[in-house]
Amino acid sequence: MGNCLKTPTADDISLLHEGRAGSETGDSSENLGPPPPYQEEAPIYHPTPNTARPVTQLTEDEQIRIAQRLGLIQHLPSGVYDGSKKGRECVICMNDFVIGDPIRLLPCCHIYHKDCIDDWLMRSFTCPSCMEPVDAALLTTYQTN
Amino acid sequence: MASMQKRLQKELLALQKDPPPGVRVDEASVTKSLSTWQVDMDGAPGTLFEGEKFQLLFKFGPRYPFDSPQVVFTGPNIPVHPHVYSNGHICLSILTEDWSPALSVQSVCLSIISMLSSCKEKKRPPDNNFYVRTCSKNPKKTKWWYHDDSV
Numbered sequence: 001m002g003n004c005l006k007t008p009t010a011d012d013i014s015l016l017h018e019g020r021a022g023s024e025t026g027d028s029s030e031n032l033g034p035p036p037p038y039q040e041e042a043p044i045y046h047p048t049p050n051t052a053r054p055v056t057q058l059t060e061d062e063q064i065r066i067a068q069r070l071g072l073i074q075h076l077p078s079g080v081y082d083g084s085k086k087g088r089e090c091v092i093c094m095n096d097f098v099i100g101d102p103i104r105l106l107p108c109c110h111i112y113h114k115d116c117i118d119d120w121l122m123r124s125f126t127c128p129s130c131m132e133p134v135d136a137a138l139l140t141t142y143q144t145n
Numbered sequence: 146m147a148s149m150q151k152r153l154q155k156e157l158l159a160l161q162k163d164p165p166p167g168v169r170v171d172e173a174s175v176t177k178s179l180s181t182w183q184v185d186m187d188g189a190p191g192t193l194f195e196g197e198k199f200q201l202l203f204k205f206g207p208r209y210p211f212d213s214p215q216v217v218f219t220g221p222n223i224p225v226h227p228h229v230y231s232n233g234h235i236c237l238s239i240l241t242e243d244w245s246p247a248l249s250v251q252s253v254c255l256s257i258i259s260m261l262s263s264c265k266e267k268k269r270p271p272d273n274n275f276y277v278r279t280c281s282k283n284p285k286k287t288k289w290w291y292h293d294d295s296v
Contacts (some may be wrong), residue, residue, distance in 0.1 A: 091247040093148055094155045120246055128247035
């Protein structure tokens with residue numbers, strides 16, 4: 001399986017710069033002082049709802065689980081709110097849906113703003129409204145279709 | 146951060162306008178950033194806590210509602226209940242592992258009222274003394290064991 005987690009690409013670039021500076025300018029590179037500290041922050045992931053860890057500190061199991069989640073989220077139907085169900089609000093941000101808002105539909109038929117629910121699903125793969133595990137429901141829909 | 150404040154603003158308005166019975170937000174306690182609220186709560190009529198008054202302290206982190214709020218009893222009267230420690234910490238699963246962003250200050254208040262109301266005997270948790278001596282100030286740092294759903 002490939003590693004679909006975002007890894008900071010600046011890593012490679014900084015290595016390239018350092019190598020070139022050394023070979024082209026020789027001793028004068030010392031005048032530049034030490035390379036700047038590595039500043040790009042690793043993205044934070046939540047292997048469970050109450051833990052937050054930079055991607056570099058995830059165990060292999062957690063990396064796999066998060067990669068699976070990223071993949072599964074992509075398989076959940078999404079679209080834009082067309083106003084066919086009136087007066088609905090996204091229970092995560094508590095704002096009413098506005099026509100044209102990007103939304104996501106979970107297998108249990110609860111809808112949320114896409115950004116709101118994707119953020120939550122990366123922490124816990126359950127529907128916030130009915131607590132149904134989304135992956136189990138996803139498998140059921142595949143089996144019945 | 147902005148979305149957290151927008152949601153908290155909405156929750157505050159809703160709770161001021163239409164609070165559950167016996168629940169009042171102490172408006173003076175709400176900080177400018179909306180990150181701390183004090184909620185006054187009356188013991189429900191017909192229960193062991195009838196006539197008692199309690200205060201709850203809610204603290205919201207910048208990742209609310211994705212992260213649960215920190216909720217503790219505060220003030221002079223901490224309810225004597227098998228799930229409430231004498232330092233105000235509450236053993237309630239929706240405050241940690243069963244939290245969902247569809248929950249709100251109002252639903253947390255209702256859960257706590259219901260937890261108090263179903264109490265049959267006023268007593269502290271069996272490990273109260275040890276827990277209060279050793280716990281973190283933040284109840285969310287406690288690894289809770291939820292082993293009793295009856296009260």
